[in-house]
Amino acid sequence: MSSPSSPDDNTVKVGLKGPTILNNPRFNKGSAFTRDERDQLGLRGRLPFAVDTLEEQTERAYIQYQSRESDLLKNSFLASLKSQNWTLYYSLLSKHLIEMFPIVYTPTEADAIAEYSNLFRRSEGLYLSPPEFDKMEEDFLDACEGRQLDLIVVSDAEAILGIGDQGSGGIAISAAKAVIYTLTAGIDPAKALAVTLDVGTNNEKLLDNDLYVGYREKRVRGQKYDDFVDKFVGLVKKHQPNCLLHFEDFGVTNAQRLLAKYRDQLPVFNDDIQGTGAVALAALQAGIAVTKSKLADQRIIIYGSGSAGLGIARQLRDAIKLESEDGKIDDKEASSKFWLMDKHGLIKKSLEKDKIRDEIEDDFIRSEDDWGSEENDLLTVVKKVKPTVLIGTSTQAGAFTEEVVKEMSKHVDRPIIFPLSNPTKKCEATPKDLRQWSNNKALISTGSPFDPVDNPDEGKKYVVAECNNALIYPGLGLGAILSRSTKMTDSMIIAGSKRLSELAPALTKKDPNESLLPDFGDAPKVNFEIALSVIKASTKDKVSREDTMPNPENEEKLREWASRKSWEPKYMEYKYDPEGLK
Ligand SMILES: NC(=O)c1ccc[n+]([C@@H]2O[C@H](COP(=O)([O-])OP(=O)(O)OC[C@H]3O[C@@H](n4cnc5c(N)ncnc54)[C@H](O)[C@@H]3O)[C@@H](O)[C@H]2O)c1
């Protein structure tokens, strides 16, 4: 819970009483307030007589959760629990991690976001809109409640997962990403803030919905948009200089631009670009270890070259360069291993200029000599390229067809296929189909969770890795937060990705039917390991500012220090003090 008065003391002074403490999810214990606390805090008649333990409350909440029939109703139940009692909420989620991850996060959260205005009951986090530009500082400070924060997650909701522009519903992706930080990286929820930059929406369905709760205008663009974002980032720099600023689900052009603009100014991280690049690299490293090949020997098609696709391409390209120890592989050669595709097909020089986004580096654009005006649909490209790796970040369900997969399988023994688009309904192909069409040879990872697939050849199921950035961003963030890094450097991200791939069951168990990434049930342990590697890289890069941190060379001390910092859902004993925490 909140920081105790002394390290060996379980007590904390609180300055709230009666209904205000019951209505404060950070401090509320509900039926678990002790007799003494009820006396001190004016709660006696406000609570039923029995005093529950957290375990009993967790059990009751689980029974209530199970009685909700659909995933969306379960999601609403948990959102409501979160607004009442954080300790109980996180206790329940930690106890049923695997079961509840897909409910509070991908894929169910996507449905909750699409229905945000219709389901709206209670606000959370910070909503910023252009008409209140002049009051942004006041609103920002109010949301920080006088605390030094560790984490801010911000979205402008232009490209939410694969479901596009969701206007003010964007607050819910920021909040969901923050929940995962707490759940899997022990970030204190009182030190995290979810923000939406509600700059309008171009989603006609939302604009036409009488119940829409957001700023009902078309998206603000150009200088006005830049000024708005700049003012917000300026406030983070000014008032929360130690905080990690996590960008989520911005539209592709803004995502790239804003990352480049701010990444040297403060600890900024773009999850869709950097987190996705890092998790995909980890899964691919495990995949090529199974196929006993090298990264530099791959021919890689990236299908969908937006934030995620480009982020992955860049991360893999940099890893190929690093892999060539003698530095023989330069940018150009490393880029030649990639065929990037987008909604106009293969990205090649002969496409009209407006069909190639500015941020795509020249080296990634295929030349006239190779491609001319040839057809450039996926099947044609697969026929010609004979890829070893096919990655989907296109939001196009079903794009990896039977024909495409069969064609790919003709030329490579173990095709590596990662349909990463979320939520589940946007996935480029299901693992079951991919295995069937490839004669059970494909090595697969997906963006949303899928059950293991029957594997007739081996008498053992094939375990599908969930290649979702949630397996790495909490660890990358935790590493940056604990080391109080001035920025998130490329080496910190690569170190985290490398650590993640070492933990892949396909490698640790030396079994190709095992997953290319650790299970989400192990996400807390895995993200902790990632964080340690990130901290080490941050000291090497000399960006770490935390003086209380032990020398990272002393692994045991570092582990002990880092684990002591972790927030856990447990109740503290309260003493009333008007000057206490509020
Ligand atoms: N697994 C993960 O961790 C993870 C992380 C980030 C994004 N994603 C998923 O990846 C998808 C893309 O996300 P994003 O943030 O990059 O969005 P984005 O809008 O930046 O990119 C999507 C890209 O797909 C392209 N596209 C659209 N139709 C296409 C078609 N028919 N053929 C080829 N390309 C096409 C678009 O032109 C665009 O460049 C989403 O579904 C998202 O959920 C997954």
Ligand SMILES: O=C(O)C[C@H](O)C(=O)O
């Ligand atoms: O949100 C997710 O599940 C992963 C990713 O950030 C996405 O945008 O799809």
Ligand SMILES: [Mn+2]
């Ligand atoms: Mn995202």
